[in-house]
Amino acid sequence: MGLYPFGKQGGLIMNIFEMAQIPLNKAIETMKLDAGAAAIIAVPERTLEVSIPVKMDDGTTKVFTGYRSQHSTILGPAKGGVRYHQNVSMDEVKTLAFWMTCKCAVAGLPYGGGKGGIIVDPSKLSKAELERLTRGYIDKIAPIIGEKRDIPAPDMNTNAQIMGWMMDEYSKLAGQYEPGFITGKAISVGGSLGRTAATGRGVVVAALEALKLKGIQPHEATAAVQGFGNVGSWTAKLFCDAGVKVIALSDVYGAIFKEDGFDCYDVDAYVKKTGSVIGYPGSKAISNAELLAMEVTVLAPCAIELQLTMENAAAVQASIICEGANGPTTPEADDILEAKGVMVIPDILANGGGVTVSYFEWVQNLYRYFWPEEEVIEKQNALMRKAFKAVYEKAKQYNVTLRVAAYMVALGSLEEAMKIRGMI
Incomplete structure (x- = not known):
């Protein structure tokens, strides 16, 4: 099933999407998904293109x-980030x-999927221009968004400050304070601890x-953790908290190894001072290829797409x-890893913690009642464990990989809701 009629433009993300259709199609075939359900998910419900005039400095x-x-x-309001990028x-x-x-369906959240973006290189705009662009974007998409319609969030090159501008602009349009229309905000304006x-x-x-x-x-x-941005650094630190020995780390500048394990909080402090994991005291410099081939129990690719290939x-x-x-693993790599007996926990399950806590923020x-961080963590852990169990049991039931099983869980939830709602 080809979901969208892509042309030659679109870049890397299109290749990744074509890549993702392989396990998706296998899930559809294995579970014998209703043809009507397949047709419904094959296209977005709505896509809006807007022009945003901005007075420059x-x-x-x-x-x-x-x-x-x-x-x-189908399962609830749309949910997804807004990215600012020239491509x-x-x-x-x-x-x-x-x-x-x-x-969202794998995580068991009452959401559908949404996404937004603006064609812009934000590094070429002043802060004032960026704010005017952000407010102009919200002005144009306001008719289709809202806390019960579509809830945006940060993504590539957007952050809590930009979410704050978006919330403020939407609140002005609505004539009342509307923190629930967006997530990823600063704590002071309704963001969630954790x-x-x-x-x-x-x-x-x-x-x-x-x-x-x-x-x-x-x-x-x-464990070896590839990438030391927000996701990678917290993955490494929380592995340490759990007692897992993290012996290899990397960032865009290179990788490091320490046989007796890193204090990942100390590495994080070092990175905040120097800008890179490279040169961390007591570490040995290694290549990214060596990190990916490291003899470890767990390899966590937390950097960019297409890292594990044939x-x-x-x-x-x-x-x-x-x-x-x-998308760090290609289908060819998946086949090789499956033959080797490696358990691959797929991205749509493993990195679902972010949208889960965005749901809690919403x-x-x-x-207008906020939870202590301990409660947020407890609720997130419970939902993640429930999702993992559902995917693992589906994989065992049908003798498929966890990646295929994750799509089966998602499609099963969507199909059931479509039937109950009378759509198929």
């Missing part, structure tokens, strides 16, 4: 193009909205569940791969 006016795609509202396209936001539909670490925490919870299945205690396990998958020595990044905003 020099007095000229530039017109920017923005998008918002709502792939599905954003309509096809890209459609693709990412589809993935959000699957991710959100910063949420995606990394989800990766670690999924990995610990896999260790449990294999009868391995956390203190007996070792060229390097055979060299992987990890027992478990837990995908913190989106709920807290709706009630």
Whole structure:
């Protein structure tokens, strides 16, 4: 099933999407998904393109193009980030909205998938221009968004400050304070405690569940974490908290190794001072290829796409791969890893912790009642463990990989809701 009629443009994300259709199609065939359900999920419910005129600091006016795609509202309002990047396209936001539909359904959240973006290089705008662009975008997409329609969030090159501007602009349009229309906000305007670490925490919870299945205690396990941004750094730190020995780390500048394990909080402090993990005292410099082939219990790719391929998958020595990044493993690599007996916990399950705590932020905003961080963590862990169990049991039932099983869980939830709602 080809979900969208992509042309030659679109870049890497299109290749990843085509890649994702392989396990998706296998899930559809294995579960014999209703043809009507397949047709419904094959296209987004709504995609809006807008023109945003912005008065620049020099007095000229530039017109920017923005998008918002709502792939599905079958299970609840659309949910998904807004990215600012010069290569954003309509096809890209459609693709990412589809993935959000699957991710939310796997996590058991009452959401569909949405995504937005503006074609812009934000580094070339002043703060004032960026704010005017942000407010203009909300002005244009306001008719289709809202706390019970479509809830945006941060994504590539957007952050809590931009979410604050969006919330303020939407509140002005609505004539009342509307914190529940957006997530990823600062704590002072309705953000949730525990959100910063949420995606990394989800990766670690999924990995610990896999260790449990294999009868391995956390203190007996070792880990290598590729990437030391928000997701990778929190994954590494929370592995340390759980007792897992983290022996290899990397960032865009290179990788480091320490046989007796890192104090990942200390590494984080070092990175905040120096800008990189490279040169961390007591570490040995290694290559990214060596990190991916490290003899560890868990390999957590938390960097960028297409890291495990047919060229390097055979060299992987990890027992478990837990995908913190989106699309780090190609289908060819999946086949090699499956043949080697490596358990791959797919991205749409493993990195679902972020949207899970975004859901908690939304709920807290709706009630205007906020939870302590311990409660947020407890609720996130419970939902992540429930999702992992559902995917693992589906994989066992149908003798498929966890990746295929995750799509089966998502599609099953969507199909059931469609039937109950009379759509099929």
